[in-house]
Amino acid sequence: MSLAQKTTATELKSTVEDIQLEIVQRICFLDYPPGEQLKEAELAAEFGVSRTPIRDAISRISHLGLVETRNGVGTVVVALSAEQIRHVYEMRLEIAALIGTMSPCTITETDCEMGRTLLQEAKALRTDFGPRQYIEINHRLHVLITSLIGNGTLRSFWWQTYCQAASTWYRQSNQRGSEMAQALVAELSDINTALELGDVAAIGYIQRTHIGYGYQRIKTHLLAN
Amino acid sequence: MSLAQKTTATELKSTVEDIQLEIVQRICFLDYPPGEQLKEAELAAEFGVSRTPIRDAISRISHLGLVETRNGVGTVVVALSAEQIRHVYEMRLEIAALIGTMSPCTITETDCEMGRTLLQEAKALRTDFGPRQYIEINHRLHVLITSLIGNGTLRSFWWQTYCQAASTWYRQSNQRGSEMAQALVAELSDINTALELGDVAAIGYIQRTHIGYGYQRIKTHLLAN
DNA sequence: GACTCGTTAGGTGTATACAGCTATCCGTAT
């Protein structure tokens, strides 16, 4: 009975980890913008579980610094301060170069194909821009690049900083869409070249380069306010 | 009544964060060696709380990779594989150099005094070695160095890798005590020089150097088995 | 004697009830 109730809910099977990933993705994708209040009871109803697993998931997320929970008030998605954004980006600039130097994985044909697909979609984005598509293409690119990192510790750090930077970064796609689509096409072109040559080190440096560009855009258009 | 019960327990006030830090420290200090089973009910009784906050704390720790929980079996402290140790150490070698280059804090007289105290204790350790003292001095040194890191993201990463490396590292202090005491005195001498000169960048490079030495010891005496 | 299967003890995973905290609203006194 309770099982039937679960299957009729939106998700087929929801462990704590699944819930955590889903909520983190919603934060990254700006479905939950900074300032949004997360209510445990609401999420519990949506996922078809009790508050307990939801609390567990939120607790872990708060430890990553993406949300903040205060007793009696609620859980809100945090807006990173200018200084925090600076720290995250400076860190990403440093570790990007390590992607290719520390235990890189070998690039497969599947990876190349994914790169080509993403490039095509990005090109289509130039003429018909949508913030949501921009975010999703970037996200899949990040999944791809992360999968090429052989060092588990670095992979974890890379992903953490991505999640922390994502919401700030993607916020710009509402305003400066075409500019960012152009940049994404350029980035993916470079990435594809490196993929074809099987050069993971190059991918790391390309990332470093474009993180620098993105950081510059953020400093100019967001932090200047 | 329940409040009196709490105060009579070992801790005065136990929030989830306190419990988490305490358990992590016990893992780092080898009070819970790899393979040790953590029982939620036991810990709940010890800390004078219910299983709920204990579960919360353990859940976060498992997300850091220090323990592993399996349904119906229990929670055990994980022994990092040789590859994982390699990954953690390679990462520490890379980020150590960043300590002084990314938003370093200014060194205070209090910091210098702590450095002198630690050096004295380390010197005493050479003639009368105790694994526990060795671990505690190192731990306090790490707290000191971490406090000099201005970039919050780097500070977090530095602390994470420390916790992951600690149990493997400290395991050697049971066998190769005097050698490690000598190395600790040498490290603290270098650190003190840098502290007096207010040179945080130097501290980063000193760390890098001695992490390399420690990694070498681990590769020779632990991973060779 | 060895193997199989049912039983059981002991752990984690989840649901739920309740306690505690906080911000807000409203009535009252100044």
Add this chain to the structure above:
DNA sequence: ATACGGATAGCTGTATACACCTAACGAGTC
């Protein structure tokens, strides 16, 4: 009109009961 204070609604934090899963033990059988 305004400022203060208490009631209240709604949230998180905690305790507890129960469901479920797993491994180990022992009786029964070949």
